[in-house]
Amino acid sequence: MIIPAFFIADMSTTEFIKSLYQNNDLAKREIDLIICHVLGINTAALFIYAKDISQSQQHNILNFIQQRNDGKPLAYITGFKEFWTLNLKVNQYTLIPRPETEQIVELMLQWTDNKFTGTLLDLGTGTGAIALSIAQQRPNAKITATDISHECIKVAQYNQHKYSLTNINIFQSNWFESIGNDKFNYIISNPPYIAENNKHLKHLKHEPVTALIAQENGLADLFHIIQQAKKHLNNHGTILLEHGFNQHKEIQEYLNQNCYYNIKTHKDLAGISRITTAQYEIPNLN
Numbered sequence: 001m002i003i004p005a006f007f008i009a010d011m012s013t014t015e016f017i018k019s020l021y022q023n024n025d026l027a028k029r030e031i032d033l034i035i036c037h038v039l040g041i042n043t044a045a046l047f048i049y050a051k052d053i054s055q056s057q058q059h060n061i062l063n064f065i066q067q068r069n070d071g072k073p074l075a076y077i078t079g080f081k082e083f084w085t086l087n088l089k090v091n092q093y094t095l096i097p098r099p100e101t102e103q104i105v106e107l108m109l110q111w112t113d114n115k116f117t118g119t120l121l122d123l124g125t126g127t128g129a130i131a132l133s134i135a136q137q138r139p140n141a142k143i144t145a146t147d148i149s150h151e152c153i154k155v156a157q158y159n160q161h162k163y164s165l166t167n168i169n170i171f172q173s174n175w176f177e178s179i180g181n182d183k184f185n186y187i188i189s190n191p192p193y194i195a196e197n198n199k200h201l202k203h204l205k206h207e208p209v210t211a212l213i214a215q216e217n218g219l220a221d222l223f224h225i226i227q228q229a230k231k232h233l234n235n236h237g238t239i240l241l242e243h244g245f246n247q248h249k250e251i252q253e254y255l256n257q258n259c260y261y262n263i264k265t266h267k268d269l270a271g272i273s274r275i276t277t278a279q280y281e282i283p284n285l286n
């Protein structure tokens, strides 16, 4: 950030905003979002209310722009992230929902219609992004969403109340531990899947490691979910898992070893293998 704070006192609001656009590398939209966050308005109102920004607001804007220039994700500054049709609260305890995860929601909407009355479990829900998006689009579905983190549960429940969604139950659980004997038509998860030694982790230093890292080269949680889901899927129920771009072969193999069928990996728009789905038939023991 180039503008020294002591210059602010001599600037009009218009000069201040102009200097923000001119004097740093952030995209104009990001600067607008930071200004709106400090003023407590939405971007549509920016040019009505941004005529008179107080000095303390200007200092806050500069401070947030500095944090953004230092690499803090915009969502952790504004406290919100858009996902599917929702604008979700996020904080330092939650992963910022990624656009590529929207593909899980897309698949679910393709496979069900709006009369769908079945059950769905979202494991490791974070902000509630996947579960809440489906809950909104499939109002008769019965959805359960869990996370090991109490802080994530508070955020997901905040987002649930923000959108008045009553067809979803959100609570704390270490994977399936607090699910009891419940069974579901769909079990969905975007679990931690990054290996501890992955070089990209240094770019994710603001996000909670519990949301990112898994043992066994990133596969431990995925394998645990695949194994345990067999006890919690209805007959011919479906599992949908998000995973790393190079993990689909090992996941397919593990699903196969665990007697799942109809195993498919779905690529995202960039052609990257991102989601694997499969079904499970409960063995007939008679």
Ligand SMILES: C[S@@+](CC[C@H](N)C(=O)[O-])C[C@H]1O[C@@H](n2cnc3c(N)ncnc32)[C@H](O)[C@@H]1O
Binding pocket: 094, 095, 096, 097, 098, 101, 123, 124, 125, 126, 127, 128, 129, 130, 146, 147, 148, 149, 152, 173, 174, 175, 190, 191, 192, 193, 210, 211, 212
């Ligand atoms: C990659 S994040 C995904 C968050 C969210 N579903 C999304 O797609 O934006 C993984 C989530 O799994 C949760 N998690 C990690 N270990 C867990 C466990 N043992 N049981 C339940 N949830 C867990 C983390 O707290 C985190 O919210």
